[in-house]
Amino acid sequence: MNARRKTSVFMTSMMTAALLLAAGCQKKVAPPPPPPPPPPPAAPTATLSASPTSIQSGQSATLTWSTTNATSVTIDGVGYASVSGSQSVSPTTTTTYHLIARGDGGSADATATVTVTAPPPPPPPPPPPAMTEAMFEQNVKPVFYAFDSYKISSDGQQTLTDSVAFLQSHSDLKVLVAGYCDERGSEEYNLALGQKRADAAKDALVKAGIDGSRLRTISYGKEKPFCTEHKESCWQQNRRAQFSLDQ
Amino acid sequence: MTGWQRTLLRFQSRYVHTLSALLLLAIPACAPAQDWVHTGTNLGAQKIRLAAADFHLSSFDPSQGSGDKQIFDATLFSDLMNAGIFDLVSKSMAPTAAPASPQEIVLTQWSLPPANAAMVAFGTLAVSGGHISVTGWLYDTQNKQSPQVLAQQYNEADSPDAARHIAHEFADAIITRLGGGIPGIAESKIYYVSNRSGHREIWQMDYDGANQKQITHLGLISLSPRISPDGHRLAFAALGKNGWDIRMYSMDLNRLVHFPGTGSDLSPAWSPDGNSLAFSSARTGDPEIWICAASGYGAHKITSFEGPDVSPVWNPRTGTQIAWISGRTGLPQLYIMDGDGTNVQRMTDGGYATSPSWSPNGQFLAFAWDRSYGPGAPGGQDIYVMDIASKRWIQLTHDIGRNDFPTWSPDGRHIAFQNSQHGQRQIWTMLADGTGQHALTSDGSNSMPNWSWK
Numbered sequence: 001m002n003a004r005r006k007t008s009v010f011m012t013s014m015m016t017a018a019l020l021l022a023a024g025c026q027k028k029v030a031p032p033p034p035p036p037p038p039p040p041p042a043a044p045t046a047t048l049s050a051s052p053t054s055i056q057s058g059q060s061a062t063l064t065w066s067t068t069n070a071t072s073v074t075i076d077g078v079g080y081a082s083v084s085g086s087q088s089v090s091p092t093t094t095t096t097y098h099l100i101a102r103g104d105g106g107s108a109d110a111t112a113t114v115t116v117t118a119p120p121p122p123p124p125p126p127p128p129p130a131m132t133e134a135m136f137e138q139n140v141k142p143v144f145y146a147f148d149s150y151k152i153s154s155d156g157q158q159t160l161t162d163s164v165a166f167l168q169s170h171s172d173l174k175v176l177v178a179g180y181c182d183e184r185g186s187e188e189y190n191l192a193l194g195q196k197r198a199d200a201a202k203d204a205l206v207k208a209g210i211d212g213s214r215l216r217t218i219s220y221g222k223e224k225p226f227c228t229e230h231k232e233s234c235w236q237q238n239r240r241a242q243f244s245l246d247q
Numbered sequence: 248m249t250g251w252q253r254t255l256l257r258f259q260s261r262y263v264h265t266l267s268a269l270l271l272l273a274i275p276a277c278a279p280a281q282d283w284v285h286t287g288t289n290l291g292a293q294k295i296r297l298a299a300a301d302f303h304l305s306s307f308d309p310s311q312g313s314g315d316k317q318i319f320d321a322t323l324f325s326d327l328m329n330a331g332i333f334d335l336v337s338k339s340m341a342p343t344a345a346p347a348s349p350q351e352i353v354l355t356q357w358s359l360p361p362a363n364a365a366m367v368a369f370g371t372l373a374v375s376g377g378h379i380s381v382t383g384w385l386y387d388t389q390n391k392q393s394p395q396v397l398a399q400q401y402n403e404a405d406s407p408d409a410a411r412h413i414a415h416e417f418a419d420a421i422i423t424r425l426g427g428g429i430p431g432i433a434e435s436k437i438y439y440v441s442n443r444s445g446h447r448e449i450w451q452m453d454y455d456g457a458n459q460k461q462i463t464h465l466g467l468i469s470l471s472p473r474i475s476p477d478g479h480r481l482a483f484a485a486l487g488k489n490g491w492d493i494r495m496y497s498m499d500l501n502r503l504v505h506f507p508g509t510g511s512d513l514s515p516a517w518s519p520d521g522n523s524l525a526f527s528s529a530r531t532g533d534p535e536i537w538i539c540a541a542s543g544y545g546a547h548k549i550t551s552f553e554g555p556d557v558s559p560v561w562n563p564r565t566g567t568q569i570a571w572i573s574g575r576t577g578l579p580q581l582y583i584m585d586g587d588g589t590n591v592q593r594m595t596d597g598g599y600a601t602s603p604s605w606s607p608n609g610q611f612l613a614f615a616w617d618r619s620y621g622p623g624a625p626g627g628q629d630i631y632v633m634d635i636a637s638k639r640w641i642q643l644t645h646d647i648g649r650n651d652f653p654t655w656s657p658d659g660r661h662i663a664f665q666n667s668q669h670g671q672r673q674i675w676t677m678l679a680d681g682t683g684q685h686a687l688t689s690d691g692s693n694s695m696p697n698w699s700w701k
Binding site: 219 | 468470471486490491510511513514527529532533534554555556557558572574577578579599601602615620628651652694695
């Protein structure tokens with residue numbers, strides 16, 4: 001280790017001597033006239049802006065600056081900076097940023113203020129997700145009936161079975177069971193038939209273990225059809241027991 | 248026996264047999280594929296030939312001219328025409344004379360062709376000092392010795408309504424006298440459901456469709472109006488927040504009065520003494536027929552058979568039987584039973600039967616029937632009348648769309664019903680033999696007529 005350092009020092013000394021010898025061989029020339037005095041250096045300029053100028057605590061604003069003729073730029077609270085650029089700041093109180101640009105020609109200042117307003121009160125904790133009619137109807141689907149019938153079909157029974165688990169896991173829900181009929185036949189008789197349809201659906205749910213006191217029945221007969229065209233596909237839509245939240 | 252009394256007796260015996268004769272003739276109609284035909288009862292030949300002269304205007308209020316007299320003449324003529332028991336001399340056949348008094352009438356003018364009237368109604372109308380007064384006579388043109396059958400006098404504060412009202416009263420007096428003592432119906436009312444206000448509310452009109460006015464203003468769905476026998480209370484069913492309840496409207500107080508409900512009560516019906524109501528209720532989980540006091544309390548169930556039971560109606564003559572509609576065997580059928588639920592008899596043998604109305608004499612049931620109801624069936628729903636003792640029936644409406652909710656007039660000579668064509672429901676009326684069908688309403692959708700008891 002020591003041997004290599006000594007070698008390196010020796011080499012440097014040799015090169016220095018060679019350079020000095022070369023300089024000594026230059027021809028002598030007339031001395032040049034003295035140069036004109038250099039112009040005074042230009043004074044620096046600086047701009048600084050903040051966007052947005054007003055934020056809530058916790059939010060950020062962007063400082064953007066540019067300078068000319070500056071050799072060093074400092075911004076209070078930020079420190080040394082490049083001669084132009086931008087930077088994100090997140091003050092917690094209203095802050096005036098002060099930029100000083102220094103150069104050979106002097107210095108320049110620029111300021112920008114970011115106003116910080118109080119944050120809004122924190123939002124209330126979100127309520128537990130409420131049961132909406134749409135959620136309910138996705139899980140408890142209507143039961144459809146044959147012509148002039150209030151018997152639950154095997155399809156209808158399957159629909160009801162699918163609904164039972166949901167009703168059991170939401171035991172706080174009260175349910176309105178509404179019976180509907182198609183447009184044919186007599187108005188008074190259809191009200192009684194609609195009642196039978198609602199009752200039949202309720203009875204099936206009670207048999208499957210749903211507490212009957214949670215279920216209220218009503219008949220709309222043919223008073224409130226889902227579909228108003230005069231054809232079987234439409235009539236079938238209207239021969240139903242419909243379930244909804246009883247509020 | 249005077250001429251008009253003979254005419255009357257002849258008429259009475261024939262009229263009473265008219266429906267029975269129709270029903271007897273209808274027996275072959277039970278055979279399948281029987282086209283409907285008028286069976287040749289030739290009712291016109293049995294009707295009394297009656298002329299109604301224009302009334303003499305003896306004095307009038309210059310500010311309104313002869314307006315009230317025109318209303319009076321038109322109303323009287325229309326009432327006598329509607330009565331169904333007269334062969335009314337058309338205005339073009341009648342003498343133009345307007346005899347003011349018995350001294351002025353020339354009976355041969357009326358008894359000879361072209362009028363050929365057996366009876367003539369005439370008289371005087373005067374309006375003065377804000378009063379209208381009418382004197383009307385009914386004369387037998389065949390009885391030269393003592394032709395006077397009726398002489399009536401009326402006085403009221405003057406108004407167009409008063410002119411109509413007096414014409415109704417005079418027409419009813421003539422109809423009562425010549426129609427076998429059965430009171431006329433010119434002052435009866437029809438209650439019904441109309442959507443004209445934007446909601447289905449209960450409305451009322453005169454028997455001829457005049458004076459249509461809204462009674463309830465609930466903003467709900469109100470159906471099945473039933474006026475009490477005394478005309479003071481109106482029961483109906485309305486769909487509120489808790490379901491269907493019977494509501495009770497006081498025609499005297501013009502407001503609802505208390506009536507208890509359970510949220511599944513439909514189709515009320517008054518007992519003829521006005522003390523009880525029959526109705527359909529699903530309060531125990533199956534729509535059955537119940538009976539309660541007119542106050543709504545003391546309800547008890549009289550049917551117990553699974554299936555829809557609805558639309559009860561009492562036998563208005565005896566008050567001991569109830570007809571109603573039951574779906575206990577499938578499609579709805581017409582049944583009758585005693586008021587305690589015993590002696591159940593099925594009346595219809597198939598099809599889709601609804602909406603019974605019991606004739607005032609207790610002998611007939613009118614109802615709506617679709618005899619070939621089913622998916623894909625053409626579905627003609629028509630009004631039928633059945634003789635209860637024999638279960639024979641005749642069809643009263645043909646090829647005029649769907650018909651429902653027949654209701655008998657108090658004199659048993661007319662049936663109003665709900666007709667629907669092209670999706671529009673209107674109230675129609677006809678004679679109980681199916682003739683003279685015409686609409687009483689045209690504005691909005693009108694349904695479920697219920698004729699007052701008197």
